[in-house]
Amino acid sequence: MMYWGSYGMGGWGVVLMAVDTVLFWVLVIVAVVALVRVLSCWPGRGxxxxxxxxxxxxxxxxxxxxxxxxxxxxxxxxxxxxxxxSGGS
Incomplete structure (x- = not known):
């Protein structure tokens, strides 16, 4: 049966979509933090x-x-x- 204005996604579909979205943003934030840490350790630290x-x-x-x-x-x-x-002569 077709539901008006719905994509046929039940309650679990909405929950899984919300969890996927949260996991995506957590991974993006973790990647940015890791990148900042790696870049902050290179040239200036010495x-x-x-x-x-x-x-x-x-x-x-x-x-x-x-x-x-x-x-x-x-x-x-x-x-x-x-x-x-520093590579100078």
């Missing part, structure tokens, strides 16, 4: 870690854990490592 290492070195110097000569030597070493890993 620069932050290097600046953090220089900041840590400066803090050690400020606390008098190392002397000026050791500070300058270690700072130069950090900068050389950064220069060599």
């Amino acid at each position: 620069d932050r870690e290097r600046s953090n290492s220089e900041q840590l070195l400066a803090e050690r110097f400020a606390r008098d854990e190392i002397d000026e000569q050791a500070y300058r030597c270690d700072l130069e070493t950090l900068r050389q490592v950064r220069h060599s890993t």
Whole structure:
């Protein structure tokens, strides 16, 4: 029997369509979050870690854990490592 204005979908059809829609949007959101996490780990992260290492070195110097000569030597070493890993010559 044909129902007026209906596609012949019963109650379970409506429920399954709603569940499919929710699952689709959950997958889209999970994919976007994963993509953002992956992209945020690549180029910029190394620069932050290097600046953090220089900041840590400066803090050690400020606390008098190392002397000026050791500070300058270690700072130069950090900068050389950064220069060599960034592909510069």
